[in-house]
Amino acid sequence: MVPPNPASVVTPKRPPSTRRALRARLAATALLAASGLLLSGCAAPASAGGAAGTTEPECVGTELPFGELELTAHPREFEGPSTACLADATLPVVDVDEQPELPVTLTDASGAEVTIESADRVLALDIAGTLAATVHGLGLGELLVGRDGSTGFAEAADLPVVTHDGHSISAEAILALDPDLVITDTTLGPRAVLDQLRDAGIPVVTTTRERSVDNVDEIITEVAAALGVPARGEALATLVGDELERVNAEIAAAIPADPAERPRTLFLYVRGDANVYYLFGEESGADSLIDAIGGFDVAEEIGWVGMRPITAEALVEARPDLVLVMSGGLESAGGVDGLLERLPALASTPAGEHRRFVDMADTEILGFGPRTPAVVEALARAVYAPAQSGPADATE
Template identity: 40%
Template sequence: MRASGRGPSGRRPSRGRLAALGLALALLTGACGGSATGTGAASDASPASASARAAAAQKQLAKNTVVPLEGKPPTPKLPVTVDSSDGRKVTVKDASRILPLNGGVAEIVFTLGLGDRVVGRDITATFEEAEKLPQVTKAHDVSAESVLSLRPTVVLADTDTGPKEAVQQIRDAGIPVVVLDPATKLSDVTTRTTRVAEALGVPEAGKALNQRMSDELAAARAGVPKGSKPKVAFLYMRGSAAVYLIGGRGSGADSLLEAAGAVDAGTAAGLDKPFTPITTEALAQAQPDVILMMTKGLESVGGLDGLLQIPGIAQTPAGLDRRVVDMEDGVLLGFGPRTPLVIDILVDRIHQAS
């Protein structure tokens, strides 16, 4: 993660999202250590504390690990019957072999303290604890045969998981499949955490994790400088595939930017779709002070210098000031337990010299 200022210097969005991140250091370290505490951190809103929190957040994200809740791992209380987002009622009787088919969901399971029960992973589960698990997806499609070979007792999917035939084949084998709605905005993080915890029979752990994240977010947002409201454009790019998009309402980034005290430039310019092809006219209307990108997307266009060669970008305030912030693909729009760290970094980076 880096921010480019003046002078020289993955994961693709889900199908649903494309259709449709001193004292303060000690506070952050304590929060990331897994406790449900963190009240009081919000009282320190100085620029120095924001920088310290961002530095600590960046250090934690660089480890590419999750931070489980403190204490003894919870023991699932089963059976439970829960609502599945495909309109079914699903009964979970055994959580000894959990298979999350979504990277963000896997992150929640591990952070709840149930990582030792996870038997496989989706291609988007790239954090260290999951890396050595068998992968059951290819190009984001699920292999029913690979799933069944791991003998899971419960499968956690989302509405983007496919193909549908594979999901049905897993169900036909007698394995409960709980389908969740995708997380596309900040408020979805706690909702999905609650649903995962309930499906696995550990609702109290879900409440503790939600409280921890709430405290961390409050502390991060307290660092927003008073009177600072930069316009930030989220650009999704894959240069090798000639994909050049600007985010608007519903991109996911709009929710993060709002939490970080910024204005989503695409939404402010009237872009009502999650993503719109970049044009010089759209950029001229958006006039972003800062550009936010995924790291691989920035690399795919040749870094900052290559980005500025794309028509219209160099003429924006962000282009003129070379103000580009990039974050790792799987974390920025992951909407999981590490999202408060994303807000910490955004609060610091997007308000610099704004």
């Protein structure tokens, strides 16, 4: 993955003519990079989201309240795959009459002091699509002029994509959009491109790269601060927090009281066409999803930290009852049958024997933005009420 950016000084303010010249020169450099002469991607998983330029597939879950669903009595023993679908794919948006108060100077997550004078043309980019969803949730989606490949919600479908290979940003594509603010984290690179943007006089604000159910409010607050709308940020954080509290209370009633009855769960990142199979463990964000739906976190038990290529030995030791995967990843491996054929060790686990896989759209499952409560609820439906969760035959 791309290493964290070091703290930098305040972005220098340059005369318009100087900025235009710099951007022209950088655009030429970026053109060479786009040809593969300068830029190179990292060797980690291609993306926490879908392929660049795609949007979320049609997947509509039941609108029945969770408490009215018919729950499976023994979630560890259920057989067959299911798909987690959002009951409502619409992004929650706050209704607060607050306009951006700029300029603002802040210290971002990298320790850099950044001054933002305008936020009329914004790029919010990260590997999970979290930041763009947050801007939209703040009621400022009209400020976005482009998107990353993992931003797949419908409201952003017409925006041009400025990433390639899922995790690499293109200086040429960014400069062509003439943004006056870039909000990102350290999950996209190369870092040199961000330095080029700063040299061109474009403020770059770095937010925390941590993604989990528990820090959505932190991300919202950081994005709101960069846009000069703290009241909108507070309102959105409260909205998401209250909804998550409601969802957690409903799910708690479905979680087996006996820990031994809770499904042993792991998150597998799959890109079958590239022969990439990663187990997402502790501190990856996937662990917080497993905890939120009441699963037994197998990665914690076997001491698996971060995101690392899976091994046959780890799968045998893990003995999962349930495997969470991205829908696109599962499809790339040839569905459940194809994945079990590619990973024989997985086929010998309880999850493999019962074909117990829960998939969810690549651009949703690890988004950790304003839709986090809806994502958690959709996953819980697919685990505890699989017959009422979504199109279970989608990945057969």
